[in-house]
Amino acid sequence: MQLRFTEADEQFRGEVSDWLTDNLAGDFSSIRHRGGPGDEHVYVEERKAWEARLAEGGWTCIGWPEDWGGKGATIEQQVIFNEEYARAGGPGRVGHIGETLTGPTLLAFGSESQKQRYLPGIRAGKELWCQGYSEPGAGSDLSAVRTRAVLDESTQSWRITGQKVWTSLAHESDFVFVLARTDLAEKGHKGLGFFLVPMNQPGVTIRPITQLTGTAEFNEVFFDDALCSSDDIVGEPGQGWKIAMGLLGFERGVSTLGQQMLFQTELDEIIRIARENGTGKNPAIRQRIAEAHIGLRTLRYNSLRMLSGGDDGSLNREAMIYKLCWSSWHRNLGKLAMDVLGPEAEILEAAPYSLGRLQSLFLFTRADTIYGGTNQIQRNIIAERALGMPREPRGES
Amino acid sequence: MLRDSVEGFLSEHSDSPAVRAAMASNSGIDERLWEKICTDMYWQAILVPEEFGGLGLGLLEVVIVLEQMGRFLTPAPLAAGTQSALALRTVVDQPLAKTMLDDLARGQLVAFAHTAARPHWDGQGVEIVATEVPSGWTLQGEARFIASGNSADALLVVAQIDNKLGLFRVAANQAGVAFSRMPTMDQTRPMGLLQLSGVAVNGEDCLATDWGQHLEAVLDLSRIMVGAEQVGCAQASLDQSVSYVSERVQFGRTIASYQAIKHKAADMMLKVESARSLLYYAACVGDETLMATAPSADLREAAAMLASSAGDAAFFCAGTGIQLHGGVGITEEYDIQLYFKRARSMEAYLGRPDEQREVLAAMLLDGDDCHAA
Numbered sequence: 001m002q003l004r005f006t007e008a009d010e011q012f013r014g015e016v017s018d019w020l021t022d023n024l025a026g027d028f029s030s031i032r033h034r035g036g037p038g039d040e041h042v043y044v045e046e047r048k049a050w051e052a053r054l055a056e057g058g059w060t061c062i063g064w065p066e067d068w069g070g071k072g073a074t075i076e077q078q079v080i081f082n083e084e085y086a087r088a089g090g091p092g093r094v095g096h097i098g099e100t101l102t103g104p105t106l107l108a109f110g111s112e113s114q115k116q117r118y119l120p121g122i123r124a125g126k127e128l129w130c131q132g133y134s135e136p137g138a139g140s141d142l143s144a145v146r147t148r149a150v151l152d153e154s155t156q157s158w159r160i161t162g163q164k165v166w167t168s169l170a171h172e173s174d175f176v177f178v179l180a181r182t183d184l185a186e187k188g189h190k191g192l193g194f195f196l197v198p199m200n201q202p203g204v205t206i207r208p209i210t211q212l213t214g215t216a217e218f219n220e221v222f223f224d225d226a227l228c229s230s231d232d233i234v235g236e237p238g239q240g241w242k243i244a245m246g247l248l249g250f251e252r253g254v255s256t257l258g259q260q261m262l263f264q265t266e267l268d269e270i271i272r273i274a275r276e277n278g279t280g281k282n283p284a285i286r287q288r289i290a291e292a293h294i295g296l297r298t299l300r301y302n303s304l305r306m307l308s309g310g311d312d313g314s315l316n317r318e319a320m321i322y323k324l325c326w327s328s329w330h331r332n333l334g335k336l337a338m339d340v341l342g343p344e345a346e347i348l349e350a351a352p353y354s355l356g357r358l359q360s361l362f363l364f365t366r367a368d369t370i371y372g373g374t375n376q377i378q379r380n381i382i383a384e385r386a387l388g389m390p391r392e393p394r395g396e397s
Numbered sequence: 398m399l400r401d402s403v404e405g406f407l408s409e410h411s412d413s414p415a416v417r418a419a420m421a422s423n424s425g426i427d428e429r430l431w432e433k434i435c436t437d438m439y440w441q442a443i444l445v446p447e448e449f450g451g452l453g454l455g456l457l458e459v460v461i462v463l464e465q466m467g468r469f470l471t472p473a474p475l476a477a478g479t480q481s482a483l484a485l486r487t488v489v490d491q492p493l494a495k496t497m498l499d500d501l502a503r504g505q506l507v508a509f510a511h512t513a514a515r516p517h518w519d520g521q522g523v524e525i526v527a528t529e530v531p532s533g534w535t536l537q538g539e540a541r542f543i544a545s546g547n548s549a550d551a552l553l554v555v556a557q558i559d560n561k562l563g564l565f566r567v568a569a570n571q572a573g574v575a576f577s578r579m580p581t582m583d584q585t586r587p588m589g590l591l592q593l594s595g596v597a598v599n600g601e602d603c604l605a606t607d608w609g610q611h612l613e614a615v616l617d618l619s620r621i622m623v624g625a626e627q628v629g630c631a632q633a634s635l636d637q638s639v640s641y642v643s644e645r646v647q648f649g650r651t652i653a654s655y656q657a658i659k660h661k662a663a664d665m666m667l668k669v670e671s672a673r674s675l676l677y678y679a680a681c682v683g684d685e686t687l688m689a690t691a692p693s694a695d696l697r698e699a700a701a702m703l704a705s706s707a708g709d710a711a712f713f714c715a716g717t718g719i720q721l722h723g724g725v726g727i728t729e730e731y732d733i734q735l736y737f738k739r740a741r742s743m744e745a746y747l748g749r750p751d752e753q754r755e756v757l758a759a760m761l762l763d764g765d766d767c768h769a770a
Contacts, residue, residue, distance in 0.1 A: 271761055280762040283755075290754035293761055294675075294702045301674035318674065321667045376656075382666055383659035387639050390654035 005076060013080045019057055020088040028053070035092030036262060038364030040217040044094065044172050051095045051125035061099050061123045063254070064107065068115065069123040075254060075307055082258030094169060098122035098129035100255075102177055105194075105247045109235050118175070118196065132164040132178035132197070132221065133244070140377050142179070143188045143241065147223060149180040149195060151230065151237075158228040160197060163220060166371065170206045170219035173199050178223070179244050182237035188394075192240030196232040203227060213363050214353040256303040256322065260296060263326075266333060266361060267292055274340045288336050295329040320386050324378040327368040334362035399458060403465040406438060411471040413732050416585060419472040424548045425578060425587030431473045435504030440475055442502040444482045446489070449498040451482075456618060456683035460625040460676060467629025470585045470735055476622045477545035480509035481553045483618050484564065486687070487611040488604045493566060497551070508549035510540035510567075510591045511612065518616060518747050520555075520562050520609050525593055527556035527563050533599035536565060539592045542746065546587025547578040553604075554591070555612065562609040566602045567593070583742035585735055614686060614693060617700035620747050621679045624700075627707035627743050628672050634711070634718035634736045635665045641722050641733075661717055668710035672703070679703040698760060701753040708744035708753075715740040 005013070024032060028050055031043045054060050063078045064070025073081065093099070103122050106115050121127030138144040147162025160180055167176070176197050183191030197204075203226030208216035235243050271289060274280035280289070302325060305318045337358040338345040349356050355363070369375045383389040410430055419427035435441050443458050445451020452458075459479055466475060482501055485494045501507055512522035525538035536556055543552075554565045569576050573596040579588045605611075639662055642653040652658050679699040685691035715737040719726035722733050744750060 275762055280758075286758035286762060287751060287754050289761060290705070290757040293757055294705055294754070297678075297702055298671045298675055298706065301678040302671065305674050305677070317666070318670050321670050324663070324667055325671065376660070379660040379663035380656070382663035386666060387635075387659075387662055389639065389643065389659050389662065390651065392656070393654075 005080065009076050009080055012077050013084055016059075016081050016084040017088065019059065020084060020090065023053055023057060024050075024088050024090060031091040032089035033091070035094075037092070038213065038215075038217075038360050038367075040092055040168055041215050043091065044169070047091050047094045048125075048128070048172070050091060051093065051128075053125075054093075054095075055123060055125035060095060060125050061103060064103060064119075064123070068103075068107070068119045078254035079257050079303075079307060082255045083261060086258035086261035094128055094172065095122065095125050097131055097168075097173075098127065098175075101131065101247055102129045102175075102196075105177070105234065105243060108246060109194075109239075109243050111231070111234075113231060114196065114234065121174075127175065128169065128173045130167050130170045130173035130176045130199070130221075132167065132176045134166045135163055136165055140374060142244070143192075145179050145181060145192065147178065147180040148184060149178075149182050149193050149228070149233075149237075151182075155227075156230045158193075158195060158230060158233065160195065160203070160223045160226045160228055162223050164223070165209075165218075165220045167206075167219045167221050168217055170199065170221050171208070175199060176204075176221065177234075178228075179240050182240070186238075189241040191238060192244070193237045194234040194240040194243040195228045196234065197223075197226055197228045201226060211364075212366070213355060213360055254307075256306070256326075257300065259326070260299050260303070263296055263299070263330065263333070266337070266358075267296060269358065270333070270337050270340050277340070277342070277344075279340045279342065285336075285340060288332075288339075292329070292333055292336055295325075295332075299326055299329065317386050320378075320382050323373060324375055324382070327365075327375060327378075330368050331365040334358075334365035338362050399461050400465065403438075403440075403462050404468075407465055407469040407471055411466075411469040411473075416470050416472060416732075416735070420584040423578075425472060425546045425584070426474060426548050427472050428548075430471070431506075432504070434473060434475070441478050441504060441506075444479055444486070445498050445502040446486070449495055450502040451498065455680075456621060456687060457677075457680040459622060460680040460683075463622050463625035464629040464632075464673075464676070467626030467739075468633040470630070470633075470732070470739060472585050472587070474506055474508070474545035474548060476619070476626070477508045477543070477549070478506055479622060480544065480615065480619050481507040483615050484509055484553055484611070485604075487608070487615070488564060491604050493601055494604055497553075497566065500550075505550045506545060506548060507551045507553055508543050508545040508589065509555075509615075510543050510552045510589075511555035511616075513539055513541050520612055523555050523557050523562060525554060525556040527558050527565060527603075529558075530597070532597065534563075534565065534597070534603055536567065536593045536596040536598060539590065541579065541588070541590050543589030543591055544586075545589060547576050547589045548587075549576070549589070552576070552591060554593070555608070558606055561607045562612060563603060564605040564608040565598055566604065567591075567596060567598060571596060571598075573597070581742065583738040585739055586742055588742075614696060616747060617693075617696045618683050618686070620700040620704045620753075621676070621683050623743055623746060624672070624676050624679060624703040624707040627711035627740070628669065628676050630736050630739050630743070631665070631669045631672060631707070631710040631714040634714035634733060634740075635662065635669055637733055637736075638662065638665070638714075638718040638721040641725075641731075645723070658721060661721060665714045665717055668706075668713050672707040672710040675699075675703045675706050694760075698757065701756045704748060704753040705750040705757075708750040711736075711740035712744050 031046045062071040062073040066072050149158045149160045178195045178197050182193040203224050205222040207220045209218045210216045279285045302318045440462050442451040443454045447453035485498050488494045513524040514522045528535045552567045554567050556563050573594045575592040577590050579590045581588050645652050682699040686696045718733045725731050
């Protein structure tokens, strides 16, 4: 396990940190530490401007190849960028779906014209993307998607009809990538296509979902004969599942150390309160704070193991446990925060429902163990792929 | 790779029948295997500096070996001898220390005897008292939980001298020395009891008279070695359980196909891999400490985190392993019960996981200044 980065990497860290210090200032000071998970609905205009500023500085899409405007940054450099970004209090990136999901998918599976049409807008921080995967009937079982895409031969365009759900920043996005069924006679993984669809058109309707926090960062997106040019299917009809799964494989954990830096500020806050209000003398609370500390450090060394693993893109054992690990840790942290605050945890910052940071943490971390594969699905994946236990029997869909 | 060679060697020489044969022996140690390790594998010399005939490698290499030994429950006193090597490295300017390191590298077993642990594992638990006399020193008192059982050619004894701690060499066959094996619940890990009744040693056998400052580091490095065995023990509990549930058929299918079983196995793997991540971090910190590049607070923290995580992982995996084995899990015939006993004995040795967490809590909550991440 590499505990430290090389000198060249540390020099890169200095560059990142200097740029962020110079630029995340002035008008952008107000958005420091904002717009992360659970807070994605705030300061959207300012964060769009920030995305453009990042792009001007050459700090969007650094992992992309230089031909497409990236820096061809190594995994280590990407980790360092994310770490420094979090340390500087960089706001939640409105461009992250495009940069981390759409871009790598197009680089791997897209046509030349798709790359030329879409990659520059993402790189420039000007065109924002959202994700069209989950549906009301297709959550854990993503292959059950029922949104359908029919090719209209006369206009050479696909007509897309159906409903997507849990789409972050849908109303701010220019495009959505949609997993939809191209062959209605097929079920499951077969007969799916992967489409690049403009959001700003009459066939697309967005409805926000108010969450238990009182805020709304997720949306339902309705497609009613929404149009998508025949050039904008990635790969062939029927290859959608392969492309969708490939996309999930692009997450190599480069953002995990940055995420952990945010977790550390939350834990530090809880420790500060425990020291101040005397709960830090309670033996049971002391045990839990120590456990939280150990858990966070475990995440760090898990990530370092993950990053020093093979380059073949296959998930190794520590990568497979990572989601289950961090989500459970974070959810427990939310409860620990409430127990350290005691009765004060109940009092809001303001009426009607303005939550403090730790209250948001407590409520929103209940989502952590659900989105991106529930803890139950994660355990299935671990048991089946890492431990070689039998696959779940499938019912008729 | 070292790991593969260790695994290959142990799967050939330390299988379940070999472990059970050693359990039934007087010493509780697989003596033939230990001899083979010392002559063919040279693991006892990993931490002995090259100038004294050792390999001059690091804690990381010891950890790799011990993780596999924990996996196979190998009853061999590698950790016990390595504890002594670590202690001797702190007094290496003493001629006797050089001789003893040389002996260790050649396969003589020197066991570390430091505490009676009632209930303290640190200096407060040291009950042997050293009194200076004209001919040298007289040692009186007892030490328990010696990690080699009653096997050792010599002992490295920590003793109180007024308010300080001294370090002495005592030969196992010396007059006044009673060295016996404590009967223990865990049959694969013998524990020794050393009783010293007015044992006379000469001045050269005193390696240090103010050694207390080093004890904590030796114990923390020992905790990392225990953590390695715990990770191995947890891994084996998981592997044997998955193997069992993949064969056991109920209601017309293997019980491995039930989610209730799969999710337990997944939780076991999560704990094993988490503890393993901390183990290799702690081993790196241990090596930096040995090279005096890491501050000792880092070692204290790393050892405490690992002892908590690996202790819990081993106990959880072995306990859950018995449950997944069902009825046969509580029989003598299946090995999972041996892992369960091993997990229990190791989690208590050198401080329970909750005690280690309290150490961390004190670091995080009790200092004057706010902790820095």
